[in-house]
Amino acid sequence: xxxxxxxxxxxxxxxxxxxxxxxxxxxxxxxxxxxxxxxxxxxxxxxxxxxxxxxxxxxxxxxxxxxxxxxxxxxxxxxxxxxxxxxxxxxxxxxxxxxxxxxxxxxxxxxxxxxxxxxxxxxxxxxxxxxxxxxxxxxxxxxxxxxxxxxxxxxxxxxxxxxxxxxxxxxxxxxxxxxxxxxxxxxxxxxxxxxxxxxxxxxxxxxxxxxxxxxxxxxxxxxxxxxxxxxxx
Amino acid sequence: xxxxxxxxxxxxxxxxxxxxxxxxxxxxxxxxxxxxxxxxxxxxxxxxxxxxxxxxxxxxxxxxxxxxxxxxxxxxxxxxxxxxxxxxxxxxxxxxxxxxxxxxxxxxxxxxxxxxxxxxxxxxxxxxxxxxxxxxxxxxxxxxxxxxxxxxxxxx
Numbered sequence: 001x002x003x004x005x006x007x008x009x010x011x012x013x014x015x016x017x018x019x020x021x022x023x024x025x026x027x028x029x030x031x032x033x034x035x036x037x038x039x040x041x042x043x044x045x046x047x048x049x050x051x052x053x054x055x056x057x058x059x060x061x062x063x064x065x066x067x068x069x070x071x072x073x074x075x076x077x078x079x080x081x082x083x084x085x086x087x088x089x090x091x092x093x094x095x096x097x098x099x100x101x102x103x104x105x106x107x108x109x110x111x112x113x114x115x116x117x118x119x120x121x122x123x124x125x126x127x128x129x130x131x132x133x134x135x136x137x138x139x140x141x142x143x144x145x146x147x148x149x150x151x152x153x154x155x156x157x158x159x160x161x162x163x164x165x166x167x168x169x170x171x172x173x174x175x176x177x178x179x180x181x182x183x184x185x186x187x188x189x190x191x192x193x194x195x196x197x198x199x200x201x202x203x204x205x206x207x208x209x210x211x212x213x214x215x216x217x218x219x220x221x222x223x224x225x226x227x228x229x230x231x232x233x
Numbered sequence: 234x235x236x237x238x239x240x241x242x243x244x245x246x247x248x249x250x251x252x253x254x255x256x257x258x259x260x261x262x263x264x265x266x267x268x269x270x271x272x273x274x275x276x277x278x279x280x281x282x283x284x285x286x287x288x289x290x291x292x293x294x295x296x297x298x299x300x301x302x303x304x305x306x307x308x309x310x311x312x313x314x315x316x317x318x319x320x321x322x323x324x325x326x327x328x329x330x331x332x333x334x335x336x337x338x339x340x341x342x343x344x345x346x347x348x349x350x351x352x353x354x355x356x357x358x359x360x361x362x363x364x365x366x367x368x369x370x371x372x373x374x375x376x377x378x379x380x381x382x383x384x385x386x387x388x389x
Binding site: 035037041043044083084085091188189192194195196200201204208 | 249
């Protein structure tokens with residue numbers, strides 16, 4: 001159980017570097033005049049993220065918006081690996097003596113949980129930041145049933161469940177979608193080679209939607225959770 | 234797992250997928266991007282044009298201000314000249330009027346002195362007549378000597 005999923009670490013780091021390099025390059029070359037192709041592309045994404053963050057998070061955005069951008073693009077790139085032919089990279093892996101290779105980091109529960117636990121940690125930070133230690137404690141103890149002493153245990157229990165459900169649902173949703181997607185690709189790969197393109201093409205096209213949507217959902221929910229944590233009820 | 238027909242099938246699928254993306258996914262995305270670029274370029278151009286227009290308007294305003302200022306200065310100068318003229322004119326009129334009045338006064342004085350002289354003459358004549366009357370102590374026919382007396386008075 002203490003094994004390191006080197007393949008997931010490798011691909012997620014690589015994709016993270018891709019993200020940082022592309023966006024960093026665009027940022028460094030940015031002009032205030034008419035944007036070039038790369039700058040335009042990056043601007044579209046940044047603007048899109050910034051607007052959706054603005055809609056759901058009303059506190060200061062200088063940390064939350066970059067976080068949302070990172071989550072969206074990184075998760076999207078994780079998911080994008082799903083569209084690479086399922087056996088291509090694993091077969092290349094065998095040339096280097098790798099028996100087993102998972103190319104989609106999002107189909108690894110370790111990766112999705114790592115991401116959602118970071119979000120969970122940030123939810124706690126933002127709860128304290130927004131409401132103060134006292135406010136946070138009060139909400140944990142007296143919400144939602146009220147401050148009657150007998151109800152406090154029920155409140156705490158409910159709040160803990162609610163708090164834990166957030167990272168759990170975040171990571172399981174992403175993992176489930178991408179793992180299932182990958183599984184279907186593998187199943188399609190079991191068909192005779194001449195029959196693969198019909199379901200394969202359909203599933204791949206459908207997945208353009210799925211991977212974008214899943215990245216967007218992960219990002220939006222993160223922002224919404226942070227907003228709920230930050231704001232007074 | 235080695236290279237087998239499954240991989241060939243997947244590569245066919247992948248090729249088709251790439252073609253699909255090229256045909257149906259990429260064009261709208263690039264179109265949207267190009268439109269965005271165009272919008273930004275247009276916006277920047279419009280802003281520049283607006284700035285130019287503003288500069289033009291400012292220049293025009295400056296020119297108009299200058300013209301107005303010059304005109305105002307002209308008007309002031311004209312008014313000053315006119316007022317100077319009027320002062321000069323008034324002075325001239327006053328001098329002329331003074332001279333005229335002086336002349337009239339002189340004429341009156343002359344006239345009055347003439348009248349006084351005439352009256353004096355008459356009185357001298359009467360006095361002379363009375364003197365002569367007293368000297369002669371007899372009645373003189375005033376009527377017969379009037380012509381002589383008048384002659385005498387005329388010599389005064």
